[in-house]
Amino acid sequence: MLMPKLVRVRFAPSPTGYLHIGGARTALFNFLFARHHEGQFLLRIEDTDVSRSKEEAVQQIFNSLRWLGLEWDEEPVYQSDRIHRYQKICQDMLAKGKAYYCFCTQEQLDKKREIARKEKRDYQYDRTCLQLLDAVIHEKLSKGVPRTVRFLVPEGQTTFQDMIHGKITVQHSQIDDFILLRSDGQPVYHLAVVVDDHDMKITHVIRGDDHLSNTPKQILLYQAMGWPLPSFVHVPLILGPDQKRFSKRHGAISVEIYKDKGYLPDALINFIALLGWAPKKNEEILSIADLIVRFSIKGIHKKSAVFDEQKLLWMNGVYMRSKHPEDLYDAVVDVLRSHALIDAFKDRQNILKYIHLMKDRVKTLQEFASKGDYFFKDPVAYDEKGIKTYWNAKNVKDLFSQLKTRIANIHPWNEQSIEKCIRELAEKQNMQAGEIMHPTRLALTGVSASPGLFELIVFLGKETAILRLEKAMKYLDLKSGLQDEVGQLK
């Protein structure tokens, strides 16, 4: 029996842009694995490519992770702070003959690659600089000729065990003498990852399987340094609807965009957790706590999954309905404010009531603004189809007139008395209650779908309800006037 191993994992984004869905899921898997094993979840910023790294991106990534609830342990490690460490490791490898200086220029290399391409040969660095005499190397070094450091790939093959894919073997003949240190002294990815994962005492490297092919290179580095290997876990990528790697081409890809679209963080977490991973039982709705309990690398698939926003939308609706209005309050206020609808809702209780009425029929936060604007704004138009079906009867205006009077006299102002009022009117008119309610809803909201009419009227208040009925009556007058004119013209 193995002793339980201390688990330390890391999420290592490069700060070239926002945190995207794929990155978020990789971070989530790392997070879940760490929390499940009561280990550490660390962050490392891979900013060795100075030209592509941006400080704002780092903050964006932090914000997105926090919004998702993926809190990390310890201070994030910045690779840009560790240049000297990488250079030192390179010196060691140079001294041990595991690496060599290369003075070839970018242009020379490009040319060789081009020739190989034309001759339909596979290109691999030809080791020109490996043949250099020590004296020549020293001379170039002392003159400060720009140079890189290349890893000397040994003969043979590398086999390693991936926790998802199993045994993987790659022939060294397939591996180029890759560059360790760029001519500007910056390390290249493979070197930095290996050194950092070792120094950070990472036990499990959990990352996208786009890194699978490169893993042997890194294993060679571990071996060259005489370091123990971490476990490798290569999770499948997330694909767009066209089955291609999920990217900007697919439109919405950053976590931030999903936040702006009105998705809830726990819904997004739940959804991406299920992309490429499944719990043992057929469970679909899982809180982050549930996910932590259930998470296991065994449940991760080999196959990449397509991101299906429709299912996300459904899941978000499930979360929306399960929330208490208080939990949604801040987010909804933000949305209402951004749509300039907030003034009508100075009262917190009012907004909570609104959330209560709407949350069951809304799938995103955004819809609190787009689907319920009539709660705080008089309708500016009436749904055409609604007009045809509900306002065609001749007595509609008269109905509204009677309703108006009755509403004015309702006391106390509550659901029960409003319902009673409408049902009594229906009885008196010898009509079905619905025959009054539908036209009324249209008058009050401008649309034909809304929360329960009685609750809605309570919410609007006596004054607004009467005002809107009057407005509808005016519209009806105008409409019939127009029809008369048309009739006369004929």
Place this chain on the structure above:
RNA sequence: GGCGCGUUCGUCUAGUGGCCUAGGACGCCGGCCUCUCACGCCGGUAGCACGGGUUCGACUCCCGUACGCGCUACCA
């Protein structure tokens, strides 16, 4: 091109040789509930990429083919 990885309904998935007449979820379609919408409930639609083995028996094991994705940079 070379190398690596992958392949169950449109999508997310269950399934580790007989329990599979392949189960669930989203979507879609129909119905019920109902003041509308949404929710909920009931029902339906649709899949083991293909071809060879192995086996008494393959979705499950092996081999090939096809297709897809990834890697192949002084990117990560």
